[in-house]
Amino acid sequence: MYQRILVTTDGSKLSQKAVSTAISLAGLCGAELIALKVVPRYPQTYFEGGIALAGEDIKQVEKAWSDAAQKVVDAVKKTAESKKVTSKAVVVRSDVVSDAVLATIKKHSCDLVVMASHGRKGIKRLLLGSETQHVLTHASIPVLVLK
Template sequence: MYKRILIATDGSPLSDKAVASGLALARLSSAKVVALKVIPRYPRNYFEGGLPIDSADIERVEKQWSDAAQTLVDKVRDMGEGEGVEVKAVLAKSDLVAEAIIAAAKKHKCDLIVMASHGRKGLKRLLLGSETQHVLTHSHIPVLVLR
């Protein structure tokens, strides 16, 4: 069935459900897992939505985000080991979340991407966009979306 499954997570409760389901599927199909968290970079200027702060403060914030992301994927790795699933914890730094997910799936030769839907509906979905929708429409690798 599946040999390597990429599970994208952001640490939200809905994403936690997708992680649990992805790990269960990996266990059933004897697949390996790549647990991925995409870390955005801090906006550098006003036009990107950032505040004018010192570069040392930006580095501190980005390190905090990176540390929190590492803790998150390490948690997924530990959950997988508890279920007998081999999990590789991976971080990607990018403002283009969907593209980073697709690129990581290709790089690690995954044959399935598992991720949560965001749960937004109506106008919010249109205004904010959807990383899940982008992955669904641009990935050549099958995508399992969980709600």
């Protein structure tokens, strides 16, 4: 059925549900699991919402974010492998989560994406948009969204 399943995670409780489901599904299908965490770049200017920091300080912040993200996906990989599911832990730096997810789908030749809905409602959803919605409308493969 599926050969390679991509699961996105941010370490939240809702994304843990997506991870658990993806691991189970990968086990049933004999598929490889790709665990993805997208890390934002540090805002460089006041207009982007960042504080003016020295270049070296920005590198340290971004490294800390990347290291924390690596721990999240490594934990997914460890859990998957404990259930005999082959897996990879992937961290991507990008300011647009949905674009990073779509690029990872192509790079790893995934044939299913499992991700959590974000849970925003009302005006926040309208103003902030939805990364999940963007993936749903632009992915060329099935997307399983968990709430």
